[in-house]
Amino acid sequence: MKATRQLHDLGQSLWLDNITRSLLDDGTLAHYVAEDSITGLTSNPSIFDAAIGNGDAYDAGIHAKALAGLSGETLFTELALEDLRRAADLFRPVFDATGQVDGWVSMEVSPLLAADTAGSIAAARHIQHLAHRENLFVKIPGTPEGVPAIEEAIFLGIPINVTLLFSCAQYQAVAEAYLRGIERRLAAGLDPRVGSVASLFVSRWDVAANKQLPEALHNKLGIAVAQQTYRSYRELLASKRWQKLAAAGAQTQRLLWASTGTKDPSAPDTLYISALAAPDTINTVPEKTLHAFADHGQLHGVLSDDGGDADAVLAQIAKAGVDIDALALKLQQDGAAAFVTSWQQLLQRIADKASVLDKESELP
Numbered sequence: 001m002k003a004t005r006q007l008h009d010l011g012q013s014l015w016l017d018n019i020t021r022s023l024l025d026d027g028t029l030a031h032y033v034a035e036d037s038i039t040g041l042t043s044n045p046s047i048f049d050a051a052i053g054n055g056d057a058y059d060a061g062i063h064a065k066a067l068a069g070l071s072g073e074t075l076f077t078e079l080a081l082e083d084l085r086r087a088a089d090l091f092r093p094v095f096d097a098t099g100q101v102d103g104w105v106s107m108e109v110s111p112l113l114a115a116d117t118a119g120s121i122a123a124a125r126h127i128q129h130l131a132h133r134e135n136l137f138v139k140i141p142g143t144p145e146g147v148p149a150i151e152e153a154i155f156l157g158i159p160i161n162v163t164l165l166f167s168c169a170q171y172q173a174v175a176e177a178y179l180r181g182i183e184r185r186l187a188a189g190l191d192p193r194v195g196s197v198a199s200l201f202v203s204r205w206d207v208a209a210n211k212q213l214p215e216a217l218h219n220k221l222g223i224a225v226a227q228q229t230y231r232s233y234r235e236l237l238a239s240k241r242w243q244k245l246a247a248a249g250a251q252t253q254r255l256l257w258a259s260t261g262t263k264d265p266s267a268p269d270t271l272y273i274s275a276l277a278a279p280d281t282i283n284t285v286p287e288k289t290l291h292a293f294a295d296h297g298q299l300h301g302v303l304s305d306d307g308g309d310a311d312a313v314l315a316q317i318a319k320a321g322v323d324i325d326a327l328a329l330k331l332q333q334d335g336a337a338a339f340v341t342s343w344q345q346l347l348q349r350i351a352d353k354a355s356v357l358d359k360e361s362e363l364p
Contacts, residue, residue, distance in 0.1 A: 088104075095134070
């Protein structure tokens with residue numbers, strides 16, 4: 001049995017960490033669904049920047065929208081949602097068959113709002129309104145300012161993919177926000193079923209820490225943090241507080257492994273897929289990693305509910321000089337800043353393309 005199918009049967013969803021118009025047009029995404037057990041996808045500004053920059057698939061759409069008077073963020077949002085609606089429709093059978101647990105796509109609010117609670121809430125409402133798809137998550141970062149926005153969005157019934165989480169503590173903060181949002185809905189007599197996932201970024205830990213660590217500890221920090229976070233996730237699902245909400249009809253905020261492409265060329269190219277197999281979770285994978293895992297991936301057991309050797313590994317890494325709490329904060333801040341850079345590049349790329357296409361259309 002294909003390794004991707006083994007993960008699916010284990011209870012872990014595989015989502016594609018990519019979207020391009022060509023993936024939709026040439027049937028590649030449908031192929032991944034049929035052959036590699038892909039049941040959802042995620043997007044971010046970097047992904048769309050690369051998609052729009054690599055080729056001319058978006059040129060006609062950019063030109064038409066620019067002629068209609070759209071520009072900047074408004075033009076991009078319309079362009080991205082065209083793709084995401086098509087992807088959402090492709091995954092709709094999965095969404096329906098799994099009772100809305102799986103089959104999701106994601107659209108990010110502007111990274112410029114990472115420190116703007118009210119702006120994030122307004123943007124989430126706007127994206128949900130424009131999307132017209134039940135199986136579309138709005139992505140809000142789990143920054144300190146994002147946490148109250150997540151709670152309010154959940155209370156408003158907006159499905160949320162919490163992004164840019166790097167530590168167990170950051171995960172716990174957004175899990176609490178999700179619980180509070182659901183509890184407020186119940187108190188208000190509203191349906192407690194609102195979809196959400198919490199996305200923990202894994203490989204960036206190792207990119208940042210490997211240079212400070214002895215070789216024996218290389219590529220172990222991200223997995224240890226994931227193990228620790230998975231333990232917290234399992235403890236939450238076993239808690240009386242969650243059981244009460246689940247009995248009322250609430251849906252689990254599933255834990256999602258993000259940034260799972262191997263960055264170290266000396267490490268296995270399927271490292272973070274094999275290591276993070278666990279039921280009731282999601283792994284969102286880059287295309288290159290998906291191809292590798294489908295070709296030669298192997299499972300090496302399942303994550304332990306008790307965190308396995310995470311505490312011992314983290315203690316070794318701390319002893320070697322890595323301030324894990326400080327690094328978690330830095331990774332989140334750096335991640336938010338990187339998305340801002342990608343966002344600005346993306347909007348500039350669209351503006352440049354619109355200008356060139358406008359000039360070409362005027363040529364005799």
